[in-house]
Amino acid sequence: MAGAGAAASDELKVLGVWPSPFVIPVRIALNMKGLSYEYVEEDLYNKSLLLVGSNPVHKKVPVLLHGGRAINESQIILQYIDELWAGTPALLPSDPYERATARFWAAYIDDKVRSAWVVMVFRYKNKDEWAEGVARAGEALDTLEGAFRDCSKGKPFFGGDGIGFVDLVLGGYLGWFGAFGKIIGRRLIDPAKTPLLAAWEDRFRAADVAKGVVPDDVDKVLAYQQVLLAR
Ligand SMILES: N[C@@H](CCC(=O)N[C@@H](CS)C(=O)NCC(=O)O)C(=O)O
Incomplete structure (x- = not known):
């Protein structure tokens, strides 16, 4: 993950490739929470500087950028979304x-x-x-x-x-x-x-x-x- 400090804004951006089984859950989760986001299609054979800079460890999609701060790894992103925009619909059970x-x-x-x-x-x-x-x-x-x-x-x-x-x-x-x-x-x-x-x-x-x-x-x-x- 890259970036430090509080999110500068609530702007959401997803870096992905359309058929990725890891990107799709993140996009659906954002839809479920009613959050609008910018979707950026990556070319994995010519990765953008934004992708490489946002996920310098794995250089993989999905990346969620929230106010310019990067969150990596699809399941971690899902949990981040669920914790930050808690309530209905919840992704994880409360028990x-x-x-x-x-x-x-x-x-x-x-x-x-x-x-x-x-x-x-x-x-x-x-x-x-x-x-x-x-x-x-x-x-x-x-x-x-x-x-x-x-x-x-x-x-x-x-x-x-x-x-x-x-x-x-x-x-x-x-x-x-x-x-x-x-x-x-x-x-x-x-x-x-x-x-x-x-x-x-x-x-x-x-x-x-x-x-x-x-x-x-x-x-x-x-x-x-x-x-x-x-x-
Ligand atoms: N464990 C990761 C897997 C992500 C992943 O494998 N993404 C693939 C696309 S389906 C990728 O970015 N591959 C690029 C590469 O390996 O260079 C997650 O759940 O986010």
Whole structure:
């Protein structure tokens, strides 16, 4: 993180790339809180000085700039937004045990789903490795079906009645899941195996706060993947 002292203003800016599973949750969280922000699309192969200066350690997106001060790491940004603009809708539960549980599942997604996603994006040309990535994603989603049952308690989202922290962290991947679904010829979140999660996916995509942020053009996502693979 860079910058010191109090935020000079309330101006919000997000540095991102549109299909990033880490940028998407931040944008939806800002929408949920009703905060307007400037979105700056980065070229990760020609990073702006603003990005490099704002995240000098990792040089990755997302970066949230709040009054010129930088906050890095998507899950930390989500928690910053939730703490600063507390109240409805809250992203994390107020009960400490439920909050710990939400953080646990978000960390699980960042470990198991992210690693499977990396394989599916970057090892596409190695069919065995790619199939292994799909299988690993499937295993993680099976586990998350149980997590959804426990966390949602029959309500529409991991967060209960509304989108919460775990919803945002998993929801960031849906654009890519749609693209991978086109390759494998079925939904990655398979309604036959994980019906609760499949219904959750439909609800998350349909939420107003996710519209225009979660990519729904699978061919555009697949074209972006080809750009990544070419580079
Ligand atoms: N743990 C980070 C991961 C962010 C990340 O990997 N961002 C990718 C884009 S999807 C990036 O900026 N990559 C640029 C690079 O690695 O040089 C977070 O949650 O914010």
